[in-house]
Amino acid sequence: MSTLEIKDLHVAVDTEDGPKEILTGVTLTIRDGETHAIMGPNGSGKSTLAYSIAGHPKYTVTGGTVTLDGADVLGMTVDERARAGLFLAMQYPVEVPGVSVANFLRTAKTAVDGEAPKLRTWVKDVNAALSRTGLDPAFSQRNVNEGFSGGEKKRHEIAQLELLDPKVAVLDETDSGLDIDALKVVAEGVNRFKAAGDKGVLLITHYTRILRYITPDYVHVFVAGRIAEEGGPELAEQLEAEGYDKYVKATL
Ligand code: ADP
Ligand code: MG
Numbered sequence: 001m002s003t004l005e006i007k008d009l010h011v012a013v014d015t016e017d018g019p020k021e022i023l024t025g026v027t028l029t030i031r032d033g034e035t036h037a038i039m040g041p042n043g044s045g046k047s048t049l050a051y052s053i054a055g056h057p058k059y060t061v062t063g064g065t066v067t068l069d070g071a072d073v074l075g076m077t078v079d080e081r082a083r084a085g086l087f088l089a090m091q092y093p094v095e096v097p098g099v100s101v102a103n104f105l106r107t108a109k110t111a112v113d114g115e116a117p118k119l120r121t122w123v124k125d126v127n128a129a130l131s132r133t134g135l136d137p138a139f140s141q142r143n144v145n146e147g148f149s150g151g152e153k154k155r156h157e158i159a160q161l162e163l164l165d166p167k168v169a170v171l172d173e174t175d176s177g178l179d180i181d182a183l184k185v186v187a188e189g190v191n192r193f194k195a196a197g198d199k200g201v202l203l204i205t206h207y208t209r210i211l212r213y214i215t216p217d218y219v220h221v222f223v224a225g226r227i228a229e230e231g232g233p234e235l236a237e238q239l240e241a242e243g244y245d246k247y248v249k250a251t252l
Contacts, residue, residue, distance in 0.1 A: 002069050002085060002167035004030040004053075004200055010063035011045075011052045019060060022048040024225040026064070030168060030200040037211055037236065038204045040222030041244045046204045047091050048225070050172040054088040055081055068168065082112050085167030089157040089174055091204075096144035101156065102126060104144045105163055112164050129159040132192075134185050150177035158189030168200035169193065175210035187213030208240040224251040 011023035022045045030036050040046055052059045053066060055078045066073040068084050076084060096104060105126055110116045117125075127137045133155040145153055154174055161169055174186055187210060193199055194214075203214060211219075211233070219236045221229040221244070228247045229235065 001198065002032045002200060003067075004073075004086075004168045004202070005067045006049075006053075006064070007066075008064040009049070009052065009061065009066060011048055012060050012062050013048065014058050014060065019062075021062065022059075022225050023052065026226055028202075028220065028227065030202055032167070032198040032200055034218065035194060035201040035203060035214065035216045036218045036220060037216035038202065038220050038222050038227075039206070039208070039236065039239055039244075041248060042206065044222045045225040046206075046222050047172055049222075050088060050090065050170050050204060053081075053086065053170055054078065054090070079111050082108070082164075082166075083114065087161055087164055087166035087169040089154075089161070089169070089171045091173040091176065093145050093153050093157065095146050097146060099144050100141050101144055102140040105140075105160065108160065109163060112166075125163060126159075129162045132162070133159045133189055134182075135159065151179065151182035154178060154182060154186050155189075158186050161193055162189060165193075167198075168202070170202045170204070172204045173206060174203070175205055175207065183210060184213060186210075190214050208236045211236045221247050223247045 006026055006028045009023050009026040010021065012019035012021045026049060038046055048059060052061060061074055068086060071084060073081060106117065106122065126140055130137060130139055135155050148156065157174065175183055178186060190201065191214060194201060203216060216233055219231050219233060220227045221239065223244065228251065
């Protein structure tokens, strides 16, 4: 059982001209077993929401709360958030020069579990997770995200998701820049994760395409730093047909 609860979240980003408010009161509850899609136009603050949950230092929470099973997420370090059961896949994953995928995954798993995984089963688990996302075992010797194609980055994230097995996964634009094969692999990975039945998923996306493969329970339309409309999967169909215009105009 796990619940991620975001209440009236206000966030400002540090810019050269001083802090700029981006999130203007986001309220959202993700219970276990639920998949929520956040959809919205470019620049509406979707990634800012993901970064704020992740604890990125550039984003300052100026109001509201984020809790996981009642525990104050905003008061946690980035490592503590992972240990508490949060997984965050960012729209633009960073390169980690000199660190192999194998070492990166082992370090992450150790941080989450509080102890190092047993070496023999771990290597098997890593290879299995990589191959399920269509990556060769040799991929584990590459440096993290260095020269990875868009598809490889996202496949690697899904392998991470499987190995770390969090309670709640926040996936920011996991579908962006993917060809149809990679999109299906990524969607299958998320669906395998969901199949456990008690996982929460927050799927942030600009396009409705991935929602053909991952069915959300709830769809939220994000405009100007807050949720402008909420509904079921049918709302995604409506957005596909009508776009975001009507919601954007309403905020002007
Ligand atoms: P989305 O993911 O919905 O496209 P973002 O959260 O990336 O939106 O951005 C929301 C707004 O915040 C945009 O206007 C963007 O320019 C601004 N913003 C986000 N991060 C920064 C930053 N580090 N510095 C300056 N502006 C930022
Ligand atoms: Mg974004």
